[in-house]
Amino acid sequence: MRKRTFLVLLVICLMVVAGCSTVGKNEITKKINLKESELHPKEYPTTQAELYLSKLLEEKSGGRINLKVYPGGQLGQGKVIQDAINAGIIDMDRSGVEAYAKVIPMTETFIMPFLFRDESHVWKVLDGPIGERLAQEFEKHDIIILGYYAAGARSFYTSKPVTTVDDIKGMKIRVIPSDLFKNMMQALGATGVEILFNDIYPKIQTEDVDGAENNLPSYLTGKHYELAPYLVLDEHLFIPEFLYVSKKTWNSLSPEDQKLLKECATEAAKLQRKLWAEFDLKAMKELESKGVKIIKPNKEPFRKAMQSLYDKYPQHKELIKEIQAVN
Template sequence: MILKTALRAVAVAAAVLLPFAPSTGSAQEWRGWNIHAADYPNGRGLDRFGELVGQRTNNRIRMRTYHSAQLGQQDEAIQQMRLGSIDFANFNLSPFNNLAPSTNVVTLPFLFRDVAHSHAAIDGVAGQEIARDLEAIGIIALSWFDAGARSIYTTRPVRTPADLRGMKIRVQTSDLWIDLMRALGANPTPLPFGEVFTSLQSGVIDGAENNWPSYESTRHFEVARFYSTTEHSNVPEVLAVSRQRWQRLNEAERNILRDAAREAATLQRQLWAEREVQSRQRVVAAGATVIEITDRSPWSALMAPVYEKYTGSNPRLSNMVRQIRELR
């Protein structure tokens, strides 16, 4: 009787622990989130990631990406990943500003000199710090996608910060982005990305800010025809998996995911560079007006309070800013 009771207790314990053990022998179905369309550089990068993982695990891990925000908007998807109901995704880092402190650094305006500078930072010390903060909230960073330089587009011309005064500009859900727009004299209006077109069309907002491919692919140029090349931000994006899924993998599987993610990022960056050129050509051909901002010093000069608020009292973040600026 005692032996039966002991065996039953062992069986119950094994059943409880089983879901958390590496499952190298059985197939796993993973759900992935992407806000963009499947043919966007990010979508193609995510699909390549899934293909490589499937090939290299003999389909023990099968990944399906749900493109075009089918599983919810970005803030919702982040929460789902933290809970484990979304397994992998490509996120912009700005919505993490209130959750992972180091993401504020790479969101700071006018920090990066160019795309190559951004890549060097995120592939190095900045990426390491951000990955540590993301893991603490349940998200494992595997590689970094490009998201291009973000500029302001509006329903009327903007050539100087003074032209933005009083304009309602859509921003992502982030205190830093709100403060950035306030420093420029605009009225920041946090909205889900999917609501920007109708909000521009109806006059709820006067403009937004994003990169060339997003401006073109969403057809925002139809309702906000002036694109001012402020290039105020170059926030990288992350290809990540849920920590809950990650903890169930063995080391060989983790290495497969890391390698596949890096290869997917290489592809995405190449496709992104090509798409930026195409997108600019398309919106210009469609009648959008590009206002070239050649001197950004009047814009960057307004950012001192933003830097002070988000890094001034934090030695770790101040050191990140210094290291990024010193990169050559």
């Protein structure tokens, strides 16, 4: 396993060798070369925002700071990327807060269902003191958050209609690997089944699951609507994503360059949120054109069903109350 990991990191290193070192400061030109991994393809809102960040850095530094973005998972994903960042081969990445739920306890609060009222509420929370505290928790783990990104609302989609909370009882629903997600389904009287994203389609096809939950673009691009044509817009989750730079890279930058990177990343995050809103709207229109049946259930019974889940996680009670009090 160690040999395989070493070989993967070696390949990544060779792929980004044009930059030579993670932060290469030539004593004469003072050039800085940064590398970022991105799982999504070039046309995706997050990638477009990161490419915009690259352009801003080049323009505002007079060509001195170069950020190379590798989209489409060219450099790998998950642990491979984290190992590459720890090894100093890659400088930046984008992630969802759910990936750190077992490492940074505060992040688990942000994946509690019906935590946020709507997307506007998400940004009021993350762009305020609570978002700052979350960033401070990540910094303790050598992660410097540069900006929070939109990832849309997650709703259920199923092979059978779900118009009330009772309709989902007994169903098997695909969830991301997380005890909290499985407990969420249990609170609804259903069963959460952990399945990788690329396996959702065949698992619905073989009736191993009755549906899944995700944002609209993922539902569309995965073509899950072909087998699960009922979209249940309960919007139970808004899971924030974030762009970050490793603390090692951050500490190697001058205070002036840190300020510039942060300012440019803030501008890129604003663009990402705008592009995501457009992307989400476009996905909804396309789904409707494909005959997807849009169901807008009464959310209150779904929300009330989560009380048993909240009771299982008393450690998040105070932060939940604080988040929900933000107006």
